[in-house]
Amino acid sequence: MMNEFELIQNYFNWEHNEPSIELAVGDDAALFNLLPGHQLVTSTDTLVEGVHFFKDASPSDIAYKSLAVNLSDIAAMGASAKCFTLSLTIPKLDHEWLEKFSSSLKESSRLFNVHLIGGDTTKGPLNITITMMGSIEIDSAIKRSGAKDGDDIYVSGDLGTAALCLKKIIDGESPNLNELEKLHRPVPQLELGSALKHVASSCIDISDGLEQDLSHILKASDVGASIDVLKLPLDESVTEYVKNTSDWSLPLCGGDDYELCFTANKSNRDQIRLLSENLKTKVTKIGEINSSKELKINGYDGHSSSYQHF
Numbered sequence: 001m002m003n004e005f006e007l008i009q010n011y012f013n014w015e016h017n018e019p020s021i022e023l024a025v026g027d028d029a030a031l032f033n034l035l036p037g038h039q040l041v042t043s044t045d046t047l048v049e050g051v052h053f054f055k056d057a058s059p060s061d062i063a064y065k066s067l068a069v070n071l072s073d074i075a076a077m078g079a080s081a082k083c084f085t086l087s088l089t090i091p092k093l094d095h096e097w098l099e100k101f102s103s104s105l106k107e108s109s110r111l112f113n114v115h116l117i118g119g120d121t122t123k124g125p126l127n128i129t130i131t132m133m134g135s136i137e138i139d140s141a142i143k144r145s146g147a148k149d150g151d152d153i154y155v156s157g158d159l160g161t162a163a164l165c166l167k168k169i170i171d172g173e174s175p176n177l178n179e180l181e182k183l184h185r186p187v188p189q190l191e192l193g194s195a196l197k198h199v200a201s202s203c204i205d206i207s208d209g210l211e212q213d214l215s216h217i218l219k220a221s222d223v224g225a226s227i228d229v230l231k232l233p234l235d236e237s238v239t240e241y242v243k244n245t246s247d248w249s250l251p252l253c254g255g256d257d258y259e260l261c262f263t264a265n266k267s268n269r270d271q272i273r274l275l276s277e278n279l280k281t282k283v284t285k286i287g288e289i290n291s292s293k294e295l296k297i298n299g300y301d302g303h304s305s306s307y308q309h310f
């Protein structure tokens with residue numbers, strides 16, 4: 001029988017080839033160096049079985065998504081991610097599960113060039129908490145509080161695909177591959193976030209639905225906004241869904257997109273078009289900030305149904 005220390009050694013202690021990390025897994029705490037003139041940027045997200053993923057979800061998808069949702073928060077600040085800790089609570093010592101989880105986590109962390117430097121391992125209902133750490137030049141982070149009257153409002157990618165996928169699974173329908181990919185393998189917009197430093201006035205990642213997440217920007221910035229449902233970027237299946245049901249709440253309030261919503265001064269339009277072209281990342285203007293302190297969604301009279309835990 002493997003003990004806790006062997007478990008950590010077997011599944012979560014990898015070689016690092018990163019000179020800024022002085023101590024990783026194995027000591028009482030980890031140590032890494034920040035570049036001079038930089039700030040530490042840190043964010044934590046927990047994924048709970050039955051809340052964030054289904055009971056029988058694949059361990060590879062769970063590992064990928066735990067990392068991706070945390071990277072998405074770092075992306076929304078315009079920062080670069082560097083290392084992370086993993087607090088893992090598992091109901092039992094299931095080697096097959098751990099093997100798949102850890103190899104996917106290792107592969108995903110290589111993909112995004114981030115390093116596992118520590119964590120904690122306990123027994124209990126399945127729960128994965130990752131704390132992501134990154135850095136950014138001092139005074140460069142894109143906060144929620146910078147939106148100004150007259151700014152344009154943009155979103156990256158398409159909205160509602162992950163929510164449509166989830167809805168299809170719950171309704172017993174079969175989502176297509178693209179929909180499954182959006183739900184299980186969201187791509188954090190790290191390059192876009194970084195390119196928006198000193199360009200965007202505010203930014204947030206859309207994890208709980210555009211309506212709710214844009215409202216966070218409005219509240220933090222003490223402004224209002226007017227957006228237009230007909231301007232929302234939708235892929236083919238969500239376009240079809242909205243055409244058939246007139247249900248705009250799916251792209252407006254559905255969660256799990258992990259796209260960025262940001263605001264920028266009108267004078268930055270050309271720059272934003274250019275950076276979107278260079279990064280081959282779709283960016284769509286969906287409305288404008290105003291001084292009303294309310295969110296007006298033209299073409300939508302439904303109620304807010306964005307995700308809330310309580």
Ligand code: ADP
Nearest residue numbers: 008012024025026027028086088118119120121
């Ligand atoms: P402590 O008793 O000091 O909290 P632990 O036994 O919890 O130490 O952890 C020993 C080492 O293993 C520490 O460096 C810790 O960061 C690391 N660690 C524990 N669990 C994990 C995990 N799931 N993933 C990565 N590192 C872990």
Ligand code: MG
Nearest residue numbers: 119120121122
């Ligand atoms: Mg511990």
